[in-house]
Amino acid sequence: MIQLKKGLTVLSALALTSSILAGCGTKADNANSNANASSADASAPASESSTSPASDKPVEFSFYFTGSQNVKDMWDTLVPKFEEQNKDVKVKLVYIPSGTGAQPTYDRILAAKQAGKGSGDIDLYEDSLSNVTKGGKDDLWDTLSLDSIPNIGKINPKTMENVSNLAVPYRASAVVLAYNSDKVTTPPSTLDELYEWIRNNPEKFAYNDPTTGGAGSSFVTTSIYKDLPDEAIYSTDPAIQKDWDNGFATLKDLGKYVYGKGIYPKKNQGTLDLLANGEVDMITAWSDMVLEQTAKGQLPATTKMKQITPGFNGGPTYLMVPKLSEKKEAVYQFLDYVMSPEAQGVIVEKMHGFPGIELSNMPQEIQDSFKGVSEGFRSFNIGDLDKEITKRWQSEVAAQ
Amino acid sequence: MSKSMKMGMLGLILVIPSFLLLFVIVVIPIALSFVESLRNEAGGFDLSRYQFLFTDKAMRSNIIFTLKVTVVSCLIVLIVSYSLAVYMRFSSGRLVDLIRKTYMIPIFIPGVIATYGLINLLGNHGWLSRFLLLIGITLPRIIFDEKGIIIANLWFNIPFTAMLLSSALAGIPNSVLESAKDVGAGRLRVFFQIVFPLSYKTFLVAATFVFMGVIGSFTAPFLVGPNAPQMLGVSMEQVFGVFQEREQAAAIAFFTFLLCSVLGYFYIRSMVKDETARS
Numbered sequence: 001m002i003q004l005k006k007g008l009t010v011l012s013a014l015a016l017t018s019s020i021l022a023g024c025g026t027k028a029d030n031a032n033s034n035a036n037a038s039s040a041d042a043s044a045p046a047s048e049s050s051t052s053p054a055s056d057k058p059v060e061f062s063f064y065f066t067g068s069q070n071v072k073d074m075w076d077t078l079v080p081k082f083e084e085q086n087k088d089v090k091v092k093l094v095y096i097p098s099g100t101g102a103q104p105t106y107d108r109i110l111a112a113k114q115a116g117k118g119s120g121d122i123d124l125y126e127d128s129l130s131n132v133t134k135g136g137k138d139d140l141w142d143t144l145s146l147d148s149i150p151n152i153g154k155i156n157p158k159t160m161e162n163v164s165n166l167a168v169p170y171r172a173s174a175v176v177l178a179y180n181s182d183k184v185t186t187p188p189s190t191l192d193e194l195y196e197w198i199r200n201n202p203e204k205f206a207y208n209d210p211t212t213g214g215a216g217s218s219f220v221t222t223s224i225y226k227d228l229p230d231e232a233i234y235s236t237d238p239a240i241q242k243d244w245d246n247g248f249a250t251l252k253d254l255g256k257y258v259y260g261k262g263i264y265p266k267k268n269q270g271t272l273d274l275l276a277n278g279e280v281d282m283i284t285a286w287s288d289m290v291l292e293q294t295a296k297g298q299l300p301a302t303t304k305m306k307q308i309t310p311g312f313n314g315g316p317t318y319l320m321v322p323k324l325s326e327k328k329e330a331v332y333q334f335l336d337y338v339m340s341p342e343a344q345g346v347i348v349e350k351m352h353g354f355p356g357i358e359l360s361n362m363p364q365e366i367q368d369s370f371k372g373v374s375e376g377f378r379s380f381n382i383g384d385l386d387k388e389i390t391k392r393w394q395s396e397v398a399a400q
Numbered sequence: 401m402s403k404s405m406k407m408g409m410l411g412l413i414l415v416i417p418s419f420l421l422l423f424v425i426v427v428i429p430i431a432l433s434f435v436e437s438l439r440n441e442a443g444g445f446d447l448s449r450y451q452f453l454f455t456d457k458a459m460r461s462n463i464i465f466t467l468k469v470t471v472v473s474c475l476i477v478l479i480v481s482y483s484l485a486v487y488m489r490f491s492s493g494r495l496v497d498l499i500r501k502t503y504m505i506p507i508f509i510p511g512v513i514a515t516y517g518l519i520n521l522l523g524n525h526g527w528l529s530r531f532l533l534l535i536g537i538t539l540p541r542i543i544f545d546e547k548g549i550i551i552a553n554l555w556f557n558i559p560f561t562a563m564l565l566s567s568a569l570a571g572i573p574n575s576v577l578e579s580a581k582d583v584g585a586g587r588l589r590v591f592f593q594i595v596f597p598l599s600y601k602t603f604l605v606a607a608t609f610v611f612m613g614v615i616g617s618f619t620a621p622f623l624v625g626p627n628a629p630q631m632l633g634v635s636m637e638q639v640f641g642v643f644q645e646r647e648q649a650a651a652i653a654f655f656t657f658l659l660c661s662v663l664g665y666f667y668i669r670s671m672v673k674d675e676t677a678r679s
Contacts, residue, residue: 209627211642260524263544264627277525391643399458399628 060090061123061327061334064105066097067317070292074350081346082337089330106131109140109322119322124331129381132167132318141166142321148332151339154357159316162379167318170338171353174314174377175218176305178275178290179282187282187306191226194308195250197282198257204281206259206271209398211390213268218313219284220393221380223247230310236383244392251397264398275299284312287373291352307376314377316356430657437651449651458628463655465629469546469621470614473553477610481558482603485565486595489572506559511619518552519543519624543624549631552620557613561606568602569595601674608667612660632656 065075072095079091096105105125112120135141143165146152152160152168159169177194179187183204188194198205208216224247225233232240255262259280265271271283272290276299285305293299319338321331337343341362344355348366359367440448453459488500506514521527522542529539542548572595580590596603621631630638632652640649 211638260541260544262627265544266622277523279523279525387643394628394638395456395458399461 058088058090059327059330060092061325061330062092062094062121063124063126063334064094064096064122065126066095066105067126070351074347077350078338078343078346081343082334085337086333089333091334106135109135110138113138113140113322113324118326119324122322123325123327124334125320125322126170126317127320128317129163129315129379130383132163132320133381135320136164136166140320140322142323142325142328144168144321144332144335148328149336149339151336151357154339154341154361156358163318167320168335168339168356169316170319170344170356171347171351172314172316172356173286173288173351173353174307174373175215175284175312176287176290176307176314176373176377177282177312178272178285178299178303178305180275180278180300180302181304182300182302183281187304188308189306190308191222191310195254198254201281202257203259203261205257205283206263206265206274206280207284208268208271209264209266210393212266213270214313215268215271215284215286216264217386217390218380220251220397221382221386221389222310222312223251224389225380226250233378233380233382236381236385238385238388240385241388244389248392248396251393252400255397255400262398262400272299275303287314287354288352291369295352305373307373309376311376311378313380315379317353430654433650434654436647437654439647449648450655452648453651453655459635461629462632462635465546466615466632467659469549469553469631470611473550473557473614474607474610476550477554477557477561478603478607480554481561481565481606484558484562485569486591488562488566489569503562504559506555511556512623514555515552515620515623518548518555518620522548522551544626545624546626548624549617549621552624553614553617556617556620557610561610564602564606564609565599568599572598601670604667604670608663611663615656615659 063075065071075093075095079093083090105122106127108120109122109125112118112122132141144152144167145165149168155169163169177187184197188197207219210217210220224244227246228240228243232243258264259274265274268286268289271280272285272293274280275283275285276293287305290299290303290305294301294303319335321328321335325331338347339357341357344357344362345366347353348355348362354370355362355366359370437449438445438447440446453463484499484503488496509517519526522539523529524539524541524543526539526543532539540547542551576594576598577590580594585593616633617631618633618637621634622637625631625634632655636649636652636656639645639652
């Protein structure tokens with residue numbers, strides 16, 4: 001009897017463990033099913049409205065986007081405003097939390113095309129330059145024209161040319177120097193001046209571990225490509241690696257002068273924290289993070305930004321329309337709205353990003369807040385060489 | 401069917417679910433990552449990924465660093481927790497009551513929050529350094545250094561270890577201690593010949609827990625550790641997530657598993673010895 005009782009206890013313990021484990025399983029699945037869940041959320045009101053006595057059934061298209069919470073907040077604000085003005089179009093937002101599924105979304109569009117299944121129900125997709133180029137080669141994106149989206153005319157024509165009119169750059173941010181203007185009166189304006197400043201002010205400059213965030217990675221990449229030809233930053237040819245030696249030597253040498261004689265905080269936020277508590281006076285940082293945190297008071301009001309020449313890495317985030325989408329008309333209508341000064345104003349306010357359209361189309365106070373930082377950045381497009389840089393940085397600069 | 405055979409069957413049935421669970425969530429992943437780790441860059445199978453672990457200078461210093469941090473953390477955690485447990489078991493008074501009521505608090509604070517708390521407390525411009533500056537002492541670098549990782553490990557591990565050990569010490573009957581004293585044993589002798597041997601097994605369990613917890617830790621080493629050398633957990637994440645070399649990451653993971661299984665072996669051996677001694 002006692003044995004049996006023991007057995008029962010063991011059994012119930014097992015049942016408990018397995019149910020807990022099962023719980024874990026569903027949690028892990030959450031990230032994947034998130035997309036489905038949010039699409040279900042979004043489709044619910046749509047189906048309601050379609051059953052309502054309204055005469056025309058609105059066209060509903062799916063918009064896949066990824067990013068941090070602020071990106072989601074922005075679309076959650078913009079879409080209702082758009083739908084109010086355009087009763088005939090509904091936008092189904094599908095949010096893929098960053099780091100979980102941006103690549104699969106691209107793969108889905110590609111797979112759907114290869115299987116002859118149209119665009120895989122993805123009618124609008126947001127991503128960075130690398131996937132715009134990649135999709136251009138795979139012939140995935142629709143060519144956008146001024147006739148269908150008049151507001152494209154407000155975008156810098158060169159930017160559109162860069163992506164062969166395959167994508168709309170709807171917002172941008174760049175890596176800049178952020179500094180405490182109380183301590184630094186004349187910020188450096190070139191990379192050489194920056195190096196000099198770092199050497200003259202030991203332990204007062206920090207850039208974050210390039211394996212953990214774009215701000216540090218941009219400083220490293222910019223340094224490595226400093227003496228290379230201008231077009232090198234668009235090359236994905238591995239042969240260029242032998243020209244990196246000079247840059248790495250500089251970075252290695254700078255290690256003695258940066259914060260903590262060679263401490264590179266983790267994540268973009270790591271260096272911002274150091275700037276906030278005054279341990280350093282100058283860092284590299286994403287412009288949108290600096291603007292947002294200065295506005296919220298997390299960074300002191302004396303924080304200022306400056307872009308150097310030639311500039312750090314930066315660039316737009318793009319919206320692409322899959323070529324095989326069946327709801328292009330509705331998507332064009334939405335894109336036209338997104339590129340209107342009104343919607344761009346919301347993007348600037350919510351994301352602290354640079355507007356996608358030219359600044360001259362924006363209100364004066366927005367133009368002022370971006371003075372000196374919204375231009376001059378460069379868009380690096382070096383593909384997988386990025387990985388090689390971080391790898392070499394880790395073994396040569398971090399572990400020197 | 402005889403009764404003993406019935407009991408045997410029941411035993412087997414009871415064991416199967418846990419065995420299956422173990423098989424699916426432990427054995428298969430380990431086997432898979434072992435196979436993965438044998439794959440070399442050309443796609444064939446050899447030990448080159450392991451060779452890299454020991455020949456690459458940075459990787460070798462990562463391993464040495466991890467072992468150093470782990471051993472130091474284990475020693476300090478065990479010494480502090482054991483002293484705390486002994487103190488709570490054999491002393492009384494308001495201070496002991498207070499300790500008894502509060503020592504578990506760190507368990508209920510999420511790791512990331514605790515780590516950021518430590519950064520704010522011990523950082524170069526943290527509270528502690530500001531206080532120390534008033535009396536003219538400059539705090540050495542703790543955050544972004546191995547000291548930071550060790551302190552974080554103490555914070556995470558001491559409460560649970562102390563809890564384990566004090567429950568073991570509570571199991572020692574007072575009568576045994578009193579009779580030893582009656583026959584003239586001194587305090588040290590009571591401790592080394594009665595208290596420690598009777599709690600030795602739990603001590604081993606605690607050591608195993610701390611060792612495995614520390615060697616595989618990620619949050620604290622990632623946030624407060626130096627950029628290089630790294631703890632193996634941080635390095636694994638970097639190799640897997642940033643460099644995207646799955647096979648190399650698998651090799652690091654399997655190596656970490658081997659390190660843990662060495663300790664596991666001693667633990668199991670002492671358990672088995674104990675079982676055979678009992679029957």
